Amino acid sequence: MKTFLTIVITFLALSSCRDEYINKELYLFTRSTRLKQGFIAEDFNITDSLSTHIGIGYKNDDDFVIYHVSNERVINHSSLMSETLKEFIAIEDVHYYSIWKCDITQSEYDFLFSELLSLSKERINFDHDLVLDNEDLYCSEFVYSILELVNREKFFYKPIKKPLTLFYISILKRDNLEYIPVDFFTENKMFEKIEENFM
Numbered sequence: 001m002k003t004f005l006t007i008v009i010t011f012l013a014l015s016s017c018r019d020e021y022i023n024k025e026l027y028l029f030t031r032s033t034r035l036k037q038g039f040i041a042e043d044f045n046i047t048d049s050l051s052t053h054i055g056i057g058y059k060n061d062d063d064f065v066i067y068h069v070s071n072e073r074v075i076n077h078s079s080l081m082s083e084t085l086k087e088f089i090a091i092e093d094v095h096y097y098s099i100w101k102c103d104i105t106q107s108e109y110d111f112l113f114s115e116l117l118s119l120s121k122e123r124i125n126f127d128h129d130l131v132l133d134n135e136d137l138y139c140s141e142f143v144y145s146i147l148e149l150v151n152r153e154k155f156f157y158k159p160i161k162k163p164l165t166l167f168y169i170s171i172l173k174r175d176n177l178e179y180i181p182v183d184f185f186t187e188n189k190m191f192e193k194i195e196e197n198f199m
Contacts (some may be wrong), residue, residue: 014045024109048183
């Protein structure tokens with residue numbers, strides 16, 4: 001009887017561990033507009049010369065749910081949007097998008113889902129000043145902040161600091177910019193590009 005109980009307890013423990021490591025996925029989505037490509041992507045990205053905007057989300061049945069902070073629209077006094085892929089790329093001047101996948105654990109997925117749902121009920125302002133240490137967020141800063149909450153060790157990224165040209169100094173009113181680029185995640189080998197399209 002004692003041996004039987006030991007086997008049952010061991011089985012339940014192993015089942016619990018196995019559930020934790022069943023792969024789920026989170027997705028990152030980028031898009032490019034012709035207007036912004038020439039300065040955001042080319043001047044501030046690491047290697048991606050196309051992408052000018054980024055969102056994060058998950059797959060729901062046959063479609064994606066994408067959360068992103070937009071400087072183009074405000075819904076219910078918030079710059080945080082929740083959209084399908086079709087909606088995400090249905091803005092004027094978009095000519096490219098890409099989808100990236102990363103495997104995560106069940107607990108990480110559950111946290112991602114609940115955190116995005118919770119944030120969708122809050123008011124988030126777009127950070128036009130591109131400052132990391134304030135309450136407002138720009139698109140890549142938002143995505144990184146979510147990844148960091150999901151698993152800081154797995155998704156850690158050190159912001160880039162670069163001197164600005166006179167053009168950007170006149171806009172941002174400072175000499176240097178410390179920031180999270182749109183393509184920051186491409187340095188993390190856990191992300192796999194699964195789709196890209198020119199439109």
